[in-house]
Amino acid sequence: MRAVTWQGAKDIRVETVPDPTIEQPTDVLIRVTTTGLCGSDLHLYEVLAPFMEPGDIVGHEPMGVVEAVGSGVRHLDVGDRIVVPFNISCGHCWMCDHGLQSQCETTQNHEFGTGASLLGYSKLYGQVPGGQAEYLRVPHGDYGAIKVPNGPPDDRFVYLSDVLPTAWQAVEYAGISDGDTVLVLGAGPIGDMAARIALHRGHRVLVADLVPERLQRVAGRGAEVIDIGSLDGTTLAEVVRDATGGRGPDAVIEAVGMEAHGSGGTKVLQKLVGLLPDRIAEPLMTNAGTDRLEALLSAFDCVRRGGTVSIVGVYGGAADPLPMMQMFDKQLHLRMGQANVRRWSDDILRLLQQDDDVLGVEGFATHHLSLDEAPDAYATFQKKEDGAIKIVFRP
Numbered sequence: 001m002r003a004v005t006w007q008g009a010k011d012i013r014v015e016t017v018p019d020p021t022i023e024q025p026t027d028v029l030i031r032v033t034t035t036g037l038c039g040s041d042l043h044l045y046e047v048l049a050p051f052m053e054p055g056d057i058v059g060h061e062p063m064g065v066v067e068a069v070g071s072g073v074r075h076l077d078v079g080d081r082i083v084v085p086f087n088i089s090c091g092h093c094w095m096c097d098h099g100l101q102s103q104c105e106t107t108q109n110h111e112f113g114t115g116a117s118l119l120g121y122s123k124l125y126g127q128v129p130g131g132q133a134e135y136l137r138v139p140h141g142d143y144g145a146i147k148v149p150n151g152p153p154d155d156r157f158v159y160l161s162d163v164l165p166t167a168w169q170a171v172e173y174a175g176i177s178d179g180d181t182v183l184v185l186g187a188g189p190i191g192d193m194a195a196r197i198a199l200h201r202g203h204r205v206l207v208a209d210l211v212p213e214r215l216q217r218v219a220g221r222g223a224e225v226i227d228i229g230s231l232d233g234t235t236l237a238e239v240v241r242d243a244t245g246g247r248g249p250d251a252v253i254e255a256v257g258m259e260a261h262g263s264g265g266t267k268v269l270q271k272l273v274g275l276l277p278d279r280i281a282e283p284l285m286t287n288a289g290t291d292r293l294e295a296l297l298s299a300f301d302c303v304r305r306g307g308t309v310s311i312v313g314v315y316g317g318a319a320d321p322l323p324m325m326q327m328f329d330k331q332l333h334l335r336m337g338q339a340n341v342r343r344w345s346d347d348i349l350r351l352l353q354q355d356d357d358v359l360g361v362e363g364f365a366t367h368h369l370s371l372d373e374a375p376d377a378y379a380t381f382q383k384k385e386d387g388a389i390k391i392v393f394r395p
Helices: 041-047 163-174 189-200 212-221 236-243 264-274 278-288 294-302 324-329 341-352 371-383
Strands: 002-008 011-016 028-037 062-069 081-083 135-138 181-185 204-209 224-227 251-254 308-311 333-336 367-369 391-393
Touching (some): 011 371, 041 371, 163 189, 163 251, 163 341, 181 189, 212 224, 224 236, 294 324
Parallel strands (some): 181 204, 204 224, 367 391
Antiparallel strands (some): 028 135, 028 391
């Protein structure tokens, strides 16, 4: 089969690799019909290169048609249409029973002290072959696979794999009450969708970003937008406080993460570590790695006293300096973590099955490309060129 493979930092290639097969009774094998390119994939593209090996199949946002099932799979048949969550969870451990599927004790990665395994996401998370491919083996498909109805286009359901539950959890963790205002930092796919969900629930939503095309999209859904690139000496915190009666928003959703603009020295350090041999780079990243924290620090600065910061942007550093005095003095509430996809998927699916496309998922993607276009797509997405906000592949 054809698959998108990692071959080195900023070196993504589409190659012919062996077809996957059923390996465990709980496996499901699918023919992939749509698969997304996620902002988290960009971390593998460069920053997390020490944890990748040439030939790793990437991608964690797939859906498709069932080709075969293991003997332990009871709820699916060949020909069924399913979406595959990006995190791999068993459904029967203590963590899964408590709605923490991203911490599944069956698929945790003890070597690196990380949570549940993820599709296509490096040695840190199990080195499981990913979904940017023509076919995919779905581990624990007996629990994880989300069956969806035939009829509506793939774009109605594919975001159940990651974008929707990640944004949904970000809004849930923000703890927004009726009458509250939320600031979303970053209008990439997750920030955009989080804004849509918060707007759908009737909240006032501010969105800040640097990219005009992204701001135009969320403004078209009803959000109030702030172009960070045109502040002219005024800080973002000052702008949002002016817009909220001097107090600040009740919650901030930080949807940027380690790819934040600014922090030039840290960006250089990340690149230098990526050039080191893996045996040296891995402990540096896991024990002393630092991230670009501009977005996170802005979240702490912007949120009102006693407010909540919901962190959904991905971070990888173990030695990030945090402004603890400010966080303590402002009495902030923090919630964060990988999305627990199966905790939210049933609620989201009910929303998607309504006749009206209330979240605009069918028009969410800006680019529909073939797998062979993946190398250029990664480069375009990282550079935020060609209006690329959400890219999906059609294998």
